[in-house]
Ligand SMILES: NC(=O)c1ccc[n+]([C@@H]2O[C@H](COP(=O)([O-])OP(=O)(O)OC[C@H]3O[C@@H](n4cnc5c(N)ncnc54)[C@H](O)[C@@H]3O)[C@@H](O)[C@H]2O)c1
């Protein structure tokens with residue numbers, strides 16, 4: 001092997017190749033696979049040239065890989081590991097030994113696949129999880145298919161758990177078969193190599209495309225069997241309506257051990273699979289590639305009823321199947337666990353398939369839930385390819401257990417950062433395109449919640465959501481905006497459905513939408529009265545009602561918060577309609593706290609006052625009017641109000657948001673029916 005003098009170029013080339021490969025989902029699943037390049041650098045300690053390998057570290061995605069995602073190791077030391085390797089039973093010890101091979105600070109943490117990259121004697125190595133390659137890797141006669149499709153250019157490697165021994169096996173193949181450009185790793189994926197970066201990339205793509213073309217040409221016409229009557233997809237509207245109606249129940253099932261965020265997919269791939277005769281058999285065989293089943297669990301829960309069944313029948317059957325799923329998972333754990341296995345991690349399904357409707361997938365946050373769904377789509381593609389040519393034969397259940405409960409996998413989970421206080425919670429905040437609602441949505445999202453912003457204008461709601469997505473660098477995985485007039489029952493139901501379809505369910509509702517008309521009794525028209533009461537009293541009743549249905553079906557408790565007002569108890573002139581409807585909201589808090597407590601749902605309220613900054617209520621003319629009344633400039637109105645308070649502090653939207661967080665956060669778990677004043681102290685509005 002010759003050496004590349006310019007190590008900076010080696011890493012840059014590797015990153016460019018990785019980004020190209022990772023950008024196309026046909027090449028590998030999200031965050032799946034790893035790539036490497038070897039070269040030399042001057043060791044600053046000795047002044048000698050040393051051989052190094054740059055390899056994608058643990059975690060991260062090839063498509064977005066940057067230099068900080070690379071581990072850098074000394075090849076002389078990695079090669080020396082072969083002499084101290086104690087054998088396959090103790091191969092895991094080599095992971096710790098890799099830390100002693102790092103060059104300099106070593107970069108990213110080396111992944112379990114590092115040995116394969118370091119030990120194979122080729123300058124550039126790609127290990128990928130393409131659907132087409134895994135289809136060959138999981139075909140019952142994968143070995144003979146490999147030689148039929150690729151001749152002697154690609155070599156079959158029987159399934160082996162990733163690690164040092166697999167690295168040695170592949171290194172041996174490369175030595176024994178000099179004409180080979182790569183291999184199919186049974187049950188798992190592919191590895192390809194080259195002397196230049198371009199050659200490695202060409203070889204990877206050749207294996208992937210050749211496998212795909214062979215499948216396209218030789219697959220039997222209906223790999224998943226004929227369509228089952230009654231299992232055909234519903235119409236798009238029908239699917240979404242049915243999914244929204246089932247989502248709360250299914251999220252409750254997926255969250256029995258710990259709360260989960262959900263994702264819903266009704267892509268053609270999913271609907272076609274679920275419509276066909278072989279789907280129950282194939283789904284029960286489970287997924288095969290380690291990346292796939294680590295995120296999807298060994299197998300999904302499949303509803304065994306046609307889409308023509310009623311919602312009630314489907315819910316009842318799902319509840320029965322959930323009990324069975326948990327028993328089966330416990331039995332799987334018990335069959336394979338040894339005394340030193342990590343404790344069982346939760347028995348609930350991560351993938352729930354509903355024929356005719358689609359797939360629900362779950363995770364600790366939206367991104368994880370979405371990716372679990374993507375991985376199951378990868379698995380469906382794998383099964384279609386394998387069944388098209390042969391019979392789908394995933395790795396043994398005992399091997400899946402050895403990966404799922406691998407000490408190294410457990411250590412990875414233990415290293416995960418502690419979740420944020422509102423992680424997994426799904427919030428709906430009304431009137432959140434502006435002022436207090438917007439600040440509340442921002443705070444809830446910053447504390448880990450997924451947020452649905454509902455407001456009159458779709459554009460403003462989506463802009464507020466996009467601002468949150470950009471601030472947290474999570475896009476629509478953290479916040480979405482929907483149009484909803486809270487005084488319209490159908491619009492409220494549509495907003496709740498949108499929340500449930502976007503994030504799987506609902507945990508937390510903030511009734512914030514409102515507006516203020518300050519008029520004397522004689523000036524208040526019936527239309528004024530109706531508008532104030534429709535948006536606030538009726539609007540929050542409608543939102544609470546639609547949301548409570550979801551909260552009760554989920555069985556995970558929840559929170560409802562009302563942004564009421566100081567004026568709900570304070571009596572002053574020129575406020576009959578506004579203050580009366582605020583008093584109505586305040587009493588809804590007490591009534592619903594009393595009624596919903598048996599479901600673990602807490603209902604509390606906040607009484608703000610004098611929030612001028614950021615408030616649309618004040619900006620819309622009312623602030624100017626009030627300022628004129630008090631003889632101050634409009635821009636000083638907030639400070640003027642502050643001087644009337646006990647604390648002499650100006651109340652800002654984020655102070656209301658702070659109170660919402662306290663009410664729904666991890667500390668006030670035993671408080672319901674409470675109103676919290678956030679007004680900088682107004683004695684006339686003290687609660688008693
Ligand atoms: N600003 C204050 O001093 C103050 C004091 C006490 C209570 N409040 C209450 O706080 C809440 C928020 O007020 P803000 O000051 O942030 O006002 P804001 O005008 O900035 O925000 C209110 C939002 O509610 C939306 N909205 C109005 N009608 C709606 C409807 N029918 N459906 C959906 N959304 C609707 C508006 O479009 C707006 O985006 C209101 O309920 C208000 O009564 C405010």
Ligand SMILES: [Zn+2]
Pocket residue numbers: 033127128129162188189
């Ligand atoms: Zn792999």
